[in-house]
Amino acid sequence: MKKYWDEVEIGHALLPLNKKPISRLQLAQFAAASDDFSPLHLDDEYAKSAGFGSVFVPSVIALGLAEDALRAYAHNSTIVSLSGTFQRIMWPADTLTAKGVIVRRYKNHAEHRVQFSLWVENQNKEIVMRGQALVALFKNIAEEASSHEITPPITKATHDLLVEKCEKLTNAGEAVIHAQNLAPQELA
Amino acid sequence: MIKIKNYIGTEIDNITRIIELGLLKNLERSLGREAYGQALPVFMVGHMINISNIYKNLGLNINHVLLSRESIITHRTIKVGESLRVRTYLRDAYEQQASSNPIGFIILESVGNVGSDIAFYCERVLAVRGGFSRGKNS
Numbered sequence: 001m002k003k004y005w006d007e008v009e010i011g012h013a014l015l016p017l018n019k020k021p022i023s024r025l026q027l028a029q030f031a032a033a034s035d036d037f038s039p040l041h042l043d044d045e046y047a048k049s050a051g052f053g054s055v056f057v058p059s060v061i062a063l064g065l066a067e068d069a070l071r072a073y074a075h076n077s078t079i080v081s082l083s084g085t086f087q088r089i090m091w092p093a094d095t096l097t098a099k100g101v102i103v104r105r106y107k108n109h110a111e112h113r114v115q116f117s118l119w120v121e122n123q124n125k126e127i128v129m130r131g132q133a134l135v136a137l138f139k140n141i142a143e144e145a146s147s148h149e150i151t152p153p154i155t156k157a158t159h160d161l162l163v164e165k166c167e168k169l170t171n172a173g174e175a176v177i178h179a180q181n182l183a184p185q186e187l188a
Numbered sequence: 189m190i191k192i193k194n195y196i197g198t199e200i201d202n203i204t205r206i207i208e209l210g211l212l213k214n215l216e217r218s219l220g221r222e223a224y225g226q227a228l229p230v231f232m233v234g235h236m237i238n239i240s241n242i243y244k245n246l247g248l249n250i251n252h253v254l255l256s257r258e259s260i261i262t263h264r265t266i267k268v269g270e271s272l273r274v275r276t277y278l279r280d281a282y283e284q285q286a287s288s289n290p291i292g293f294i295i296l297e298s299v300g301n302v303g304s305d306i307a308f309y310c311e312r313v314l315a316v317r318g319g320f321s322r323g324k325n326s
Contacts, residue, residue, distance in 0.1 A: 019220050030218035033211050034235045038250055050251035051317075059255045063231040064219050079230045083259035154263045159306075162263055166299040166306050169277055172197060 003074035004144070005105070005112035005137040014100040014116070017069040021093045022057055030058055057090035062098075062120040062129035069098035070116065070133055076144065077135045078151040080113070080158075084131030088122070095123040100133070109157040111136045192246050192281040192294065192320055200245050200296075201276040203238045209268050228266040234258055234310035237276050237298055246278070246294070248316065256293070257313040264307040266300070273301045279311075283319045290319030 031037045039046035040055065047055045063084040070079060090096065097120065104115035118131040136152040138144040147153070207228055215221075215232060228236075243250055266272055279295040294314040300307045 026218045026220065029214045033214035033218060034232070036235065036239050038240075040251065060231060060235060060258060061219065063258060064215075064229065067229055067231045068219065068221060079262065081259070081261045082230045083257070085257045086255055089254075159263050162261055162309060163306050166309055169297055169309075170199075170275060170299055 001072065001074065002076045002144075003137055004140045005114065006140045008102060008105060008114055008137065010102050010105055012102045014069045014073045014098070014118075017065060017072060017098040019065060019096050021095045022061070022090065024055070024092050027055065027057065027092065030061060034058070034060075052089075053091075055092060057092065057094065059086035059090070059129070060084075062086065062090065062096065063131065065096055065098040065120055066100065066118040066129070066131055066133070069100055069118070070135060073100075074135065074137060076151055077137050078154065080111075080134040080136055080154065082131070082133045084118070084120075084129045086129050088126055088128040090122065090128050094128075096128065097121050109155040111152065111155055111158060112139045113137075192248075192278070192292075195246065195278045196280060198278060199275055200278050201238055201242045202273070203236070203241075204271055204273045205236055207236075207266055207268050207270050207272060212268065226268045228272075230260055230262050230308075231258075233262060233266065233300055233308045234260055234298060234312060236272055236274050236300065242276060242296070248294075252317040253294075254315045254317065255312065256315040257311075259311045260308055261310075262308040264302065264305055266302060266307055270302050272307065275299050275301075281320070289317070292316030292318075292320040 027041050031042060040050060040052065041058055042055060044054050063082065066084065067079065067082060100116045100118040102114050103117045106113055114135050114137060116133045116135065118133055119127050120129040122128050138147065138152050215229065243253065276296055276298040279297045281292065281294050283290045283292045294316065296312045298310040
């Protein structure tokens with residue numbers, strides 16, 4: 001489905017996205033995709049010995065469901081940021097539903113943005129994840145038609161802020177590593 | 189014994205991966221999804237790190253570590269066939285007393301590059317059951 005910034009309003013909800021019960025096969029497939037073969041998600045005996053009732057579902061799968069719900073709502077959108085806080089362990093055979101609602105609608109650096117509050121529930125209506133997403137939409141059909149992109153581009157001003165944030169991090173990290181590699185007499 | 193706090197501010201992982209179609213296919217199956225096409229979904233970009241290597245470098249026992257929070261900023265689609273370099277830094281590590289046992293919190297920051305382009309920034313908060321002394325690798 002396509003959505004445009006001119007059409008959406010605060011309070012609009014995502015269509016709840018329901019999934020089939022999570023199988024152990026899905027856990028193995030996720031391990032292969034993430035290259036994270038933690039036995040806590042794959043080996044029942046190991047998980048029990050670590051104090052869990054059985055293997056459990058990697059938390060980030062809930063964030064993936066929330067992203068799917070966003071894309072189902074507006075596939076012609078650009079996800080600028082996505083976050084989730086994981087509040088409850090998910091188990092095999094749990095049935096998850098991703099939900100969300102628009103909480104803010106604004107312009108920033110010529111981008112037309114909407115902010116969503118997101119959450120994922122299990123079959124008992126218990127919230128397993130709460131999150132947020134910032135999404136850029138085309139203003140209207142005319143703007144989409146005049147764009148060379150299939151989703152709204154990120155402006156240079158927005159990107160420059162990210163570059164600055166990342167460069168501060170990488171430059172500081174490299175400086176510390178270099179200092180640690182120096183012999184004591186070089187530090188004197 | 190590794191003192192996690194000594195690593196605050198340092199790079200603790202640096203990995204380069206080619207995004208393969210098989211990875212996306214496994215993701216689609218694991219989420220019961222029809223197709224991601226040729227692009228890595230946003231929620232997955234932070235998982236392109238070598239998490240087992242990070243646990244090893246920080247001396248953490250995997251049995252005690254749970255993902256508590258994940259936050260991603262992304263400005264560029266990462267497509268099949270592209271080479272993604274991800275550098276991960278330890279921003280902070282601290283303990284808080286829970287009802288009976290301490291819980292350790294580890295904040296990781298990752299920066300993903302495709303060539304010279306910054307593709308994403310990811311912050312992850314890991315919770316270590318029992319705190320750092322119990323959660324360390326034996």
